[in-house]
Amino acid sequence: MLLPFPSERRPTNRAIVTLLLLAATVCVSVIEIGATHNGNLEHAGYAFMLGVVPARPRPAAFITYSFVHADLGHLMINLFYLWVFGAGVEAALGKARFLALYLLGGIVGATLQTLVALKAPDLVNPGFPIIGASAGCACLIGLYAVRYYRDRITFVGIPYRPTVVEIVTLFLCLEISVGIWELFIGLREDGVAHWAHIGGFVLGLSCAYLMRLDSTAQTAYGFEDVVLAMDKSRPGAAVGRIEQILARDPINAAAHADLARAWLAFGDRDQAARRFIQAIHLFSVQNRRNDAAQLYLEMRGSLPTDFGGDERVARPSWTSTLTPELTPVELFAIGLSLGEMKDPNAVEHAAEALRAVTLRDPESTEAETALVKVAQIYVDRLGRNEEARILLRLFIDRYPNSSLLATAREMLARSS
Numbered sequence: 001m002l003l004p005f006p007s008e009r010r011p012t013n014r015a016i017v018t019l020l021l022l023a024a025t026v027c028v029s030v031i032e033i034g035a036t037h038n039g040n041l042e043h044a045g046y047a048f049m050l051g052v053v054p055a056r057p058r059p060a061a062f063i064t065y066s067f068v069h070a071d072l073g074h075l076m077i078n079l080f081y082l083w084v085f086g087a088g089v090e091a092a093l094g095k096a097r098f099l100a101l102y103l104l105g106g107i108v109g110a111t112l113q114t115l116v117a118l119k120a121p122d123l124v125n126p127g128f129p130i131i132g133a134s135a136g137c138a139c140l141i142g143l144y145a146v147r148y149y150r151d152r153i154t155f156v157g158i159p160y161r162p163t164v165v166e167i168v169t170l171f172l173c174l175e176i177s178v179g180i181w182e183l184f185i186g187l188r189e190d191g192v193a194h195w196a197h198i199g200g201f202v203l204g205l206s207c208a209y210l211m212r213l214d215s216t217a218q219t220a221y222g223f224e225d226v227v228l229a230m231d232k233s234r235p236g237a238a239v240g241r242i243e244q245i246l247a248r249d250p251i252n253a254a255a256h257a258d259l260a261r262a263w264l265a266f267g268d269r270d271q272a273a274r275r276f277i278q279a280i281h282l283f284s285v286q287n288r289r290n291d292a293a294q295l296y297l298e299m300r301g302s303l304p305t306d307f308g309g310d311e312r313v314a315r316p317s318w319t320s321t322l323t324p325e326l327t328p329v330e331l332f333a334i335g336l337s338l339g340e341m342k343d344p345n346a347v348e349h350a351a352e353a354l355r356a357v358t359l360r361d362p363e364s365t366e367a368e369t370a371l372v373k374v375a376q377i378y379v380d381r382l383g384r385n386e387e388a389r390i391l392l393r394l395f396i397d398r399y400p401n402s403s404l405l406a407t408a409r410e411m412l413a414r415s416s
Helices: 016-035 045-050 061-067 072-093 095-119 134-147 164-185 194-210 213-231 235-248 253-266 269-285 289-302 328-339 344-360 365-382 385-398 405-415
Strands: none
Touching: 016 045, 016 061, 016 072, 016 095, 045 061, 061 095, 072 095, 072 134, 095 134, 095 194, 134 164, 134 194, 134 213, 164 194, 194 213, 213 235, 213 253, 235 253, 253 269, 253 289, 269 289, 269 328, 289 328, 289 344, 328 344, 328 365, 344 365, 365 385, 365 405, 385 405
8 A cells, every 4th residue: 555655844843632642542452453353353342342333322432433443554554644644734723623623523434434334234234333543534634635735745656746635636536436336335344434534534624614724825835935936036926925915814914024025125125114014013913022023123124214203313215204103102012022132233222112112202101111111221231321321310300200210210320
């Protein structure tokens, strides 16, 4: 039998749930296979106790049957498929949803196979137990096919690497064809539960579209195309791909950031500035403070001009009056995040962002705190004591009733 191996894609995080399922399946199956007499499942109490027997189904068996296997070959094949597709699906869904859908796929697959056996008892033996993780694995294949539709899979011994969609289409056609053939010809013992495979796969496919994994996949592949286009010095192509992403997901902050980089590589600094600001706005709204701060730092390094609102700093001719500015609240959050970094350049920009808050909206609560924070950065991080003293005296004069007044006076004494 030709066994598939996944594409070059590797999960970034350890697939903990997949590993636990593999371990549980191995433990239960090894005990069950060891108890099997001469490979005949009718003499193996575990298969009938843990498997789903259509003639007398038990609710718990619809979960436990996935961990029982007929023989070592049956076990190894399902373990292989669970590992190949499980790790990728777990990375896409998260641990809880991955486990829930794997178990649900097994339940739906066993239910469909049970209904077929009960409706056609002369063709499919309802007294024979349904066992194996195939239905759960088929569910994972359906999920994988939608999320990673453009990936290619390597088959041992075959030079051609088909896409996931091609493999899944062939899989579904074969399963349905064999399942229908089984209903006409009959397969009483030692048969494959094709309808369990179909049920699990259809569930996985349906859930993938309900969870919009197709949109997630298109966005992910779009970003990969953007990286490839930028690597090949084709910013125009990158702009086109990012605009397609934003047409589906207009509040994707990462896409706006990539679009800023693409416009910058294209030479349009005004468009780059607009997109940088838009991305920072979105990161801030989504409460992703560190991402907003990092992008602000990148923007200031790429476009060395003032975006903080300090009108005393001259703006280059390419900046437009239509370019949206960061709000004082956004600048305050960015300044605090940058101030926590160890990079001296980040600390410089932290002070600059906080200083802009005090100039843009001096009556705000943020401005009051920002003025002290800037002085603190000057004293503790940058060694600019003279500037810190000027700011602290300004603070004492401007905010005589502030709760930070004692802190400001202590810092003023320390800076002297």
